[in-house]
Amino acid sequence: MEGGNGYKKGLWTMEEDKILMDYINKHGKGKWNRIAKVAGLKRCGKSCRLRWMNYLSPSIKHGDFTEEEDDLIIRLHNLIGNRWSLIAGRIPGRTDNQVKNHWNTHLSKKLGVKKGKGKRFASMKTQSNGLKKNSPSLVKLKSKLPLDCNVKDDSQKVLEGFNSTEGVTKNGGVERTSFDYDGLDLFSPYLTDPLDDSFLDLCWDCL
DNA sequence: AATCCGAGCAACCGCGGCTTT
DNA sequence: CAAAGCCGCGGTTGCTCGGAT
Numbered sequence: 001m002e003g004g005n006g007y008k009k010g011l012w013t014m015e016e017d018k019i020l021m022d023y024i025n026k027h028g029k030g031k032w033n034r035i036a037k038v039a040g041l042k043r044c045g046k047s048c049r050l051r052w053m054n055y056l057s058p059s060i061k062h063g064d065f066t067e068e069e070d071d072l073i074i075r076l077h078n079l080i081g082n083r084w085s086l087i088a089g090r091i092p093g094r095t096d097n098q099v100k101n102h103w104n105t106h107l108s109k110k111l112g113v114k115k116g117k118g119k120r121f122a123s124m125k126t127q128s129n130g131l132k133k134n135s136p137s138l139v140k141l142k143s144k145l146p147l148d149c150n151v152k153d154d155s156q157k158v159l160e161g162f163n164s165t166e167g168v169t170k171n172g173g174v175e176r177t178s179f180d181y182d183g184l185d186l187f188s189p190y191l192t193d194p195l196d197d198s199f200l201d202l203c204w205d206c207l
Numbered sequence: 208a209a210t211c212c213g214a215g216c217a218a219c220c221g222c223g224g225c226t227t228t
Numbered sequence: 229c230a231a232a233g234c235c236g237c238g239g240t241t242g243c244t245c246g247g248a249t
Binding site for chain 3: 010011030031032033046053058081083084085096097100125
């Protein structure tokens with residue numbers, strides 16, 4: 001239960017939850033590694049962050065997934081594969097861990113999906129990565145898209161026509177806030193309209 | 208009643224990328 | 229510029245609980 005570094009592991013107790021919540025109410029999120037020192041909680045920063053992000057945060061919705069949520073997860077997974085944080089970002093109140101577990105325990109069975117690497121874009125390490133240079137997928141995608149749509153490859157980092165925009169995080173880092181095709185925003189957490197079926201079909205055909 | 212077994216889920220781990228020093 | 233620290237992601241593990249035997 002206790003690692004060599006003195007940090008506790010395993011399930012969280014109510015007392016630990018309270019210490020963590022008190023700390024965050026007082027100091028806010030972030031600086032997870034300082035919680036052990038400041039609040040005297042014998043948990044590593046990583047564990048604290050995970051506990052908050054996946055369970056304690058008031059924005060998290062607990063309870064069963066709705067059919068609408070299932071449907072959205074399935075559609076997004078079809079499109080982008082195991083990009084759980086992106087998928088979760090599109091489902092208010094759900095975390096990447098919740099979505100991942102829900103997929104692995106319910107949806108993959110429901111759909112008869114064998115465990116393995118995600119399809120469609122699964123090779124993309126980040127949202128801004130392009131397709132493999134001269135890959136059949138890239139060639140096929142180029143052939144499907146409008147003539148004025150310039151699809152780039154790996155060396156150019158981004159698929160043009162699939163526009164991405166960047167924002168700045170509070171600590172000054174760059175954060176990609178949207179990724180869209182023909183004005184259809186695929187990744188904004190504030191998207192109201194679910195993914196366009198024709199776009200899904202296009203991706204499915206190509207990748 | 209006891210044991211086994213599988214499903215579900217919380218939490219851990221390793222790694223990559225970004226930020227800070 | 230390099231090193232150290234930190235954060236977030238996705239894969240995996242392992243504990244708990246309920247149903248079956």
